[in-house]
Amino acid sequence: MILFILLAGISSCSRTSKFPKIEGQTMGTTYHIKYSQKNIELSSEEVNAKVAELLKNINLSMSTYIKSSEISKFNSDPSLEWRSASKEILKVTSKALSIGELTAGSYDPTIGPLVNLWGFGPNGKRVVPSDDKIQEAMKSVGLSMISLDLDKKLWKKNNAKVYVDLSSLAKGYGVDEVASLLEELGTTDYMVEIGGEVRTSGTKLGHPWKIAIESPDIENPTKSYPKVLSLNNAALATSGNYRNFFTQSNKNYSHTINFKTGSPVAHTLASVSVVNSGSCMDADAWATALMSLGYEEGIKLAEKLKLSAYFIYKLDTQKNFIAKGTTEFNKLFK
Template sequence: MSELNRQLNKRPAALLLAASFLLFTLLSGCSKQPQIVSHQGPTMGTSFTVKWVSSDADRDARLPAQIDQLLVAVNNSMSTYQKDSELSRINQMPAGVSVALSEGLTQVLKKALEISESSAGAFDVTVGPLVNLWGFGPDGRVIHAPDEQEITLLQQRVGSHYIELSGNRLNRQRNVYIDLSAIAKGYGVDKVAELLENAGITAYLVEIGGELRARGVKPDNSHWKIAIEAPVSGERQVQRIIEVKDVGIATSGDYRNYFEENGIRFSHTIDPATGMPIRHKLASVTVLASDCASADALATAMMVLGPEKAEAYAEDQGVEALMIIKADEGFIEKMTPGFKDYLVE
């Protein structure tokens, strides 16, 4: 056999070896080790961060745009800062007009009304006019406390019992202004979590403006760790660290958003019953719940209730919570038995 024929006879084996190597390389690339993928950005007047565990590069490349699109849709539905949002258009309608709500707005409003009823009105999505009056809403900041007559006048427009929700149809029996800022971020977290789960993600940590939801564990099988901030103005300190899995987490406090006049601090958390910012000693509440929207609303309700009533409410409703209460020197903690199981000692 000539030298040329011998070389030609070797080529099929060489080609087969090269093809086998290429196939092995491709398969190895598709089965990379799971790692944490992250995406973040602005939303709802704050920021968001989404982390998930994945080994699918193609899916990871698609998810950021889908997350962004979803959060824009939530904001377009529930923002009070956006004048053309679904909620803003409803607030501009006259009282007595029945209107069909989107599925998401229906779900959020239904949950809000349930928590309003269970908390005897401490959580109230119609408190918006008073929030605006005190300078904590879309109308902008104030430097002076409003007078008593202004507060009394606006209190006539406050009360969840003026909202009638039947199926997906809403009827405001008075000209109430609905503000979902104490539950919408939690709902946004839940929707992103749902998006991830529908994409096959089984481990993630979703956060919007400090409200979170966690599922599964990290690639090293450790739990997601969350730092609970100490309610100290002007600095960042960690009060507690918790390990979480399959739970929604939300914190409400009076130590970041406030203004002072004549030595008096006015919190952004408004008590619907008085029309005034809260004045009790409860500094912050962290709530754990099966979903983040519930945790978000429950934390606000408990902040309005104050330490004694909030503790009784948590026990009655089976809410797992950590309360940080102002003392003569520093703070004291009160937590439900179930919350202790999440602490990192």
Template sequence: MNCGYSCIKERILNLNKIQFSFFTLVLLLVSACSDTSNKLTPVELQGRTMGTTYSVKFFATEQQIRTEQFYKDIEALLETVNQQMSTYRPDSEISRFNTSANDEPFIVSSDTAYVVQSAIDIGVQSEGALDITIGPLVNLWGFGPNGHVESAPTSEQIALAKGLIGIDKLLVKGRTLIKTQDQLYIDLSAIAKGFGVDKIAEYLEAKGINRYLAEIGGEMRAKGKKMDGSLWRVAIEKPTSAERAVQQVVDLQDKAIATSGDYRNYFEKEGKRYSHTIDPSNGKPITHKLASVTVIHDSTMMADGYATALNVMGPQKALEFAERQNLAVYLVVKSAEGFDVKYSSGFSSYIQ
């Protein structure tokens, strides 16, 4: 059958339609695959570290979940922090420094040197309220790796231990630590958990994860928002040992939060309660009315360290210090009726 010009033109148009339909189908398939690969999936990891628990919540693509070893990597980096800074490990960097000779330069990792120097800086700012050389007193009162004591130490024992502490007896030069006091003993428990959280955050962001909530023992750091567009909601616990209840809820974005209090870690002897928080100025557990301190900061490590320092100070000095340093601080103070709340001007935007 002969086909004229109009017939040939019709065939070309039909062929073009088929090609266009096929091209459109390919585009739709590619688009669908792209949407699936870029879809964010919630991930939650949990474990134990530093004598407590940790949890990490974040959102990742399916490709990231398939190719990355998030749990293994986080476990490894937390193991590294423990091996650097735990006084419960005899072979950790800090434990080996604690048993090193007086005036002997001791080289540590850059992370350990950074944490020690940061703690010294907070100690200087707080006029000694945070003192990472307080280890002899912590051990004396039974809150260190040696375990609980049968009775409260004597005034003579306290005076002897006080003579062994002081951040002025500790020097940091690059990655080198030097003690100028024999038996100087560093305890980083007031700041190491916060540093661990920051290391998790650093790792996640290096992997392109920008929506997460990382936590170790209640010290947290949040980045971005959840998938529904809401902020990460964090509860400040009511400082009672009898029950777990919420004192205050705050929304957190691109910030860290840490709380220090004596309502969980203490011991009682002969009807008297002894807090685990030791005041370096007198060598004894704190006795003021400040029940808990919460600090919001860019760095979890700094929030952790500041919270401990403020908890030592007591409510009035803590609030004055927070205003001078422009810190976002929330205080829960014991009262005859239960608890009173005080907070710095920097914290006011977090109150709901």
């Protein structure tokens, strides 16, 4: 969900630029990176090659759209035996399960059967399924459906039809990995964005990175950026419902699934943005988790956990969207 725009001048990729931009495609979306080349000996083309290779490997681990990926092999194999898992898969899945516990299961990496059933994954068509099919898919969804052994680097299914989907935090993980790569190459001034998930460090030629959160006001695109953030040494991720949906019988069905009903969420929360000082993966996962909870439950949990979150929602009695940040968000962005 691309709910972000970089509000800064961007130069083209070149060997001579002091702040080059590199870009490409990954995870079914695009990436854009700007960084200071001051302490990096490699050209921007060489840096981009390293970034592309890194993201390719993450895709080969976590993409459900690649049949030969590590996660696809896991999903297609009905075996309930322990099997080896990469450190990347274990790290991301472990984070997903821990956030799932904090949300009482509203956020769940095993939601894949329902995502596919409603046509929002690599399998299935975007039509409203029967109640029987929903109930059948729900039998293989739940935090207890998979087990991890982090010490032995193993994972296993506890139900043969389990389908793990890490798309809600894989882009954030990719952002973090690219940021680590840039730091290894020698820069501390950069902006990394993959599919709208962003992480910044340092400044752009002495100026703070300006990132805007998009509003759901599609009919008035010139008014679609209500909040501009000076994002310094932090990550920002947004989850929203108003772009990825389908319509049937004059009713919209969003891609965020309610695990309790097995159907798309029906609340009036349009988007949630989360800022995290240390991890874009965490921000990415929490944006989806809070989105799945809806405004009232989401902001309550965000306040309890002291998350920096920004909600855009509607009241049933109002036509216009309302924006509200948590206490921690308002401390950072007044």
